[in-house]
Amino acid sequence: MSSLFAFLHHIAAFVLISALAIELVLLRETLSLTIARKLRAADMVYGIAAGVVLVVGLIRVFYLEKGPSYYFSNVPFMIKLTLFIMIALLSIYPTREFLSWRRFLGKGRAPVMSAGTVQRLKMIVHLELFAAATLILCAVLMARGVGSV
Template sequence: MAEIFFRYLHFIGIMSLASTLVMQHLILSSQVTKEQLKKIAFIDIIYAISAGLTLIAGLSLWLWVGKDASFYSTNWVFHLKLSIFVLIALLSIYPTIFFIKSKNSNEENVKIPKVIIMLIRMELALVFLVPILGALIAQGSGLK
């Protein structure tokens, strides 16, 4: 029962993570209003919570419940999936810092640097690779 619970949490985390990135992508443009920026910053908080939930549930599945940890630890596809997750987290740092600093701006319109938009797009592209890698792992692909 614990395995099903953590698999479900992992699934909810992944879906929330992807959803928040899509929402940010849809709202972002080269210039946003102060109100839009506050929405983006709030969505970014939900994004961080989703990433944390995904990480905690994923680590639980890897180390404590479900298949033996060696099933994952010896699978190169799992390591690729984990590396992509870490890369997504690293790519999200700069946009998050920008949103936190800019949401309290006195400006009515805030110019969004192109690099922020590109980082969000890169995260979005990478996050859609993670589920297929998860499916390959579950199928047993990439073992040894």
């Protein structure tokens, strides 16, 4: 059971990173109806993957692996958890922006975004990807027993 949940956790994490990378690539394109729909879909996949990562990760921490006392006393794990929360908070702005397009997309029109909004979205997705890469480094350190008290 532990191996299955580890597998699910890793697959969801890979999907999450992939969805963010897709968002970044799509944000470099001219915003059209098709691109807007793809951005919303990528963001939805990202949200679902983040939920799976969180739920499966918590199940692993509390029921399948070394137990919460080990993890919550491990410095890389605490940094990893903090980064996950930071990524979640950063994702609020892009998700709200993409959800605000519903009216446009329902009418078959591309939404309109200012250059400043596009730049903010790109910057946020870059920050999310950087934080995710740092999170992965913390996962490796944690797996190697670094930072255990």
